[in-house]
Amino acid sequence: MNALNITEHMRSLGANARAASGAMSAASAAAKNAALRAIARRLRASGDALAAANALDLARARAAGLAEPMVDRLKLTPRILDTLAEGCEQLAAMPDIIGEIHGMTQQPSGIRVGRMRVPLGVFGMIFESRPNVTIEAASLSVKSGNACILRGGSEAIDSNRALAQLVREALAEAGLPADAVQLVQTTDREAVGQLIAMPEFVDVVIPRGGKGLIERIAREAKVPVIKHLDGNCHTYVDDPCDLEMAVTLADNGKTQKYSPCNATEGLLVARGVAAAFLPRVGAVYAAKGVEMRCDPEARALLAGVAGAQVVAATEQDWSEEYLAPIVSIKVVAGLDEAIAHINRYGSHHTDAIVTRDHVHAQRFLREVDSASVMVNASTRFADGFEYGLGAEIGISTDKFHARGPVGLEGLTSLKWVVLGQGEIRR
DSSP, X not given: OOHHHHHHHHHHHHHHHHHHHHHHHHOOHHHHHHHHHHHHHHHHHOHHHHHHHHHHHHHHHHHTTOOHHHHHHHOOOHHHHHHHHHHHHHHHHSOOOTTOEEEEEEOTTSOEEEEEEEEOOEEEEEEOSOTHHHHHHHHHHHHTTOEEEEXXXXXXXXXXXXXXXXXXXXXXXXXXXXXXXXXXXXXXTHHHHHHTTOTTTOSEEEEESOHHHHHHHHHHOSSOBOOOOOOOEEEEEOXXXXXXXXXXXXXHHHHSOXXXXXSEEEEEEEHHHHHHHHHHHHHHHHHTTOEEEEOHHHHHHHTTSTTOEEEEOOXXXXXXXOOSSEEEEEEESSHHHHHHHHHHHSOSSEXXXXXXXXXXXXXXXXXXXXXXXXXXXXXXXXXXTTTTSSOOSOEEOOSSSOOEEOOTGGGEEEEEXXXXXXXXXX
């Protein structure tokens, strides 16, 4: 597509989405749930066709020399498709929150005032790599009564086209507008610039990808953005704590999976337990090949651990999101220094304390300025599914509107409703 055609394409998508959003906001719960179940049924029945489309993306990625971990992100295996289908069925089984009225109160004038939950309208989703996001975003959009415009990465274009077409067929089957879910058909980056600059059609943009993509969108967007730039998450091992629990949580937070944004990247250890804790967790990390970037005090305590990769931390390490088998480790005086370190160097995503002190736990919950704050739990739990949201469209470190895992509620807003019996203001 040339520049003119891209503009025409994007404005057509925007106008179609705006029209469809009206029908979706008025759609019954039964119709939306029927569409979700139809998506699930089609995902299970279309394995061969989806595999063929996915094979084109995989072949193109390997021919381009894409690293195998990145190729792996593109795969639509039967297990992934079944998980996506289950997610749609779980959403269909959840209560419909659209139209709920909360906090209705009687005022002295006689009117009753409350707030109703309503869809946002139209959201644009910009994502990279994983084609499963097409289904996750579409299904949440359907359940929340929104319309969406999806722009996936060029590396997954054939898979995304096949999945989006499947969703559109399911919507039509349920009597809902197919244009409630649309895929940008060009991989030209200019389409992203157009999508984030159409406030007449798009109410909010949700980027999901690398830091460079999200920074660009936050800088250039003319519509609100729900975003997080990185996930520099911390686990703080307090004095006093259960050392066995601390080792388990520090291990799981770092090594259960290295690539997610909720993996522990920084380990802070209270000086009172450092000598007992660090050699134990260091042995675990050494056995798993995790490099430890440490302050001088932590380095000294880890020096005798067999096979440990221990190096001196730089100032940059305290702010780093590694997404790799690397962890920064710092010994701190106690709770005050831990909180100050997290609030200075962290990304306000997810941070956890391991402690036996209730007062320390309560202070950590109140004073750490992050979207998710945990006591005696792995940072890896910061996830919409684990939080009982059914699914998530991303994790927000913003403070307005949605914060933390963004599920159904994050794709809605509240409007005031007033019920009267002819009252007039005097």
